[in-house]
Amino acid sequence: MARSEKSFRLEVADRLHSAAIHLLRHARKRDVVAGQGPARLSALSVLVFGGPMALGQLAAAEQVKAPTMSRIVAGLKRSGLAKIEADAKDARRIRVTATAKGKRLLQQARVRRIRLLAETLSGLREAELDTLLRAAELMERAVRQASGRE
């Protein structure tokens, strides 16, 4: 059967969507161990690897609205995982920074989560892992490009 460029993309989108949901749902239980929800861990990750930034930047990076990020940051602060300072140039802005405790917790949570996801992948051969790695890169690229288009 001849497959058109377009319908093939729809098929890929469909299958990928489903697979991503199932994969994450399977890995999700694990986040609980850190005592922090996935949104907080993800935001903390951005802070740790991207350095201190304003709330708005963080919200954009996480593709979330400002009020949502405001609450996430409040939670991180309450847990001592991030701290908030005033911006020297612009008093409207805040500067969100991961604390040492935040960095530590992130590494631990990350290790646990990733290790358990790796278990899920334990039945795959190395060549198949290569495919997944390339796929992960493609997904990130596609999202970046699409975000730019919006």
Added chain:
Amino acid sequence: MARSEKSFRLEVADRLHSAAIHLLRHARKRDVVAGQGPARLSALSVLVFGGPMALGQLAAAEQVKAPTMSRIVAGLKRSGLAKIEADAKDARRIRVTATAKGKRLLQQARVRRIRLLAETLSGLREAELDTLLRAAELMERAVRQASGRE
């Protein structure tokens, strides 16, 4: 740097986890169009493609606890997307069935969501889409195997 079998799997798990989160977060806004949250749509999908089933089965299929599924089903019922009947054999059980309206809505929501995810993938070449499709299959397989192991 020589990569060991093990650390490579950890790296793949890490990148894949991150990519899946970002991809779904990017596609998520779309579900809103249907006026139903992702958990309801996903459960409805199981009902439509898997046929009527008991609440416990549905919860297991969605990897969710019974109380959570109880509420999801209540929501579907309230919206007229699913109906609940008594089980003939066992009065403790309920039989959850997708209504015609539920099937219709699911198809529409699915088409919308998939079409918009396909847009996200529009910058990729056909060979890259092939990679994603293979990756989706691998993810599903890995999750199935891991679920069996648990």
Added chain:
DNA sequence: TTGATTACTTAGCAGTGCTAACGAATTATA
């Protein structure tokens, strides 16, 4: 028959997403 198990519901907590509305600070303009 009585006790244990199973299926589902209810209640209550926490996290995460949104929009609307607000105050404070900054920038642009008359």
Added chain:
DNA sequence: TATAATTCGTTAGCACTGCTAAGTAATCAA
């Protein structure tokens, strides 16, 4: 300079989704 428009973040309030604990009803086992 004074005023208006914009930007940044917060608060309030809604909805959805996940959990555990506890309760009810039905079934199964001893």
